[in-house]
Amino acid sequence: MDRLKAMGAFVRAVELGSLSAAAREMATTQPTVSKLVAWLEREVGARLLERGSQRVLPTEEGSRLLVHAKQLLEDYEEALADMASGVREPRGLVRLSAPVALGELRLSALVLEMLSTLPQLEVELLLEDRFVDPVEERIDLTLRIGGVLPADLVARPLAVWPRYLVASPDYVRRKGRPRRPGDLTAHEYLRYAASDEVLHLRSGGESAVLELASRYRVNSAIALLDAVQSGAGISLQPCWMVDEALRQGTLVRLLPRWTGPAQTAHVVHAPRRRLPARVQAVMDYLVDAVRRW
Template identity: 30%
Template sequence: MDRFAAMRLFVRVAELGSFSAVAQQMGVARSVVTRQVAALEQHLGCKLMARSTRSLTLTSAGAAYLEKCRVILNLVEAAETDIASERQTPRGPIRISLPLSFGVKRVAPLLLEFARRHPEVTLDMDYSDRRVNLIEEGIDLSIRVTRQLASGDVARRLGGCVNRVVAAPDYLARHGSPRHPRELAHHAFLGYTLSNSMVSFDIDGQLLNVPVRPQLTANNGEVLAEAAAQGMGITSQPDFIVEDWLASGRLEVILRDFAMPPLGVYALLPGNKQIPHRVRVLLEFLAERMG
């Protein structure tokens, strides 16, 4: 039995709460995972997990062993990372999750440059606006644009951007231009799916949340900007989404005197895990180029 491999499998099973999920992620049969954990239990002479048809829970010995395994495996990975760092040649796979619009427009050119510089690194890029679970999905690095991080996020700020409230000249000619954020409640609004029908402004250091009535919702800002350009309503989008529409004159900024809370661009990392050398090199590259 490869004890370190068995310990890694045990940690993965404990984190995901499922032998099947770990087997699927690794591309092996479920029996391979169960045999490894069973061999580890036999070696230790105690049960680490209580199994049933519907659930899997750690025993008291398993919970204590899990924490020690994490410490040991982090030390092992740190030692291996130090050796890799000394070689100065990043190599191996990196799975990275990116938001669709920002990822394609701003990050993709940087990732392609990074791939050309480091041909021994293989990048697996997943473009989606959904929030991914880095540990469950085996993601090494996630780029997110958000106003506020979630509790427990392990992140590094790479930069920022600003939101703009925009509408088509045709819409404003037909319905008038709001002079105060509260007037948005009387307009057709094109809202981002996760915004909870609220638009936020920073007025004299105080956060003003304005309720709006979505005429249309979508989980992608490009769609909402196009709908606004067609005169369907008002929308609030980051500058990297609306810049082309503003330059063409199809959209114009309104409520210029009212600032919106800034958005941060963050690199999110799996918690409680030593960053592999190849991921650290990519992180430093993105921080330098996007900062």
């Protein structure tokens, strides 16, 4: 029996909560995974899993083995990565998760550019606005914008993006240009659906807090940007989404001395002593490229 495969089946069964989920991920059957875990239990001479009707849980002995099994599998992967990096460029699959708007507007093109320079690499780009747990969902790297970062994950700062008030030239011609923050109450203000109705702005040492009702709210950052570009109103947008449109003149920045709360982006991954060469290569490329945006 393959010890590494048995340990991998045991670890993923615990992390995913069921033998069948581990089987699906391993592209095998639930009885096969059950046999692998049973063989491992015979090898260590102890029951490792409590098999309930809803999920499996590690026994006390299983919890102790889980720590060592994770480390062993990590060490094995790192050893393979070490060997590979010594003889050739990074190769293999990297699974990367990111918010939908960031992926569609900027990241997809960046990944394609990266693949052209690293021909042995594969990237699976998964676009989700929800939080994606890199451990549970086997994601190598997760790009996170805002939100609370889980304490059990490693987060590397990626960028801090200011947010600007923008509108289309057509909207400004029809409705006029606000000259001070208080003028926004007379305009059509568009917002992301999850945000509250209080707008916070800063200019140097000054601050402004405005309660702005919105007749249009949407839970898609791309749809919100489309609405602004169509002339429907004014919106607060992160610089990475609107810099190109501002340069081209298809959007206009309003109240240019004032900015909204900045977006903070991180690259997040599961804790490990060292990332595989292929994952490290992708992270280094992303960090360098995003800093130039």
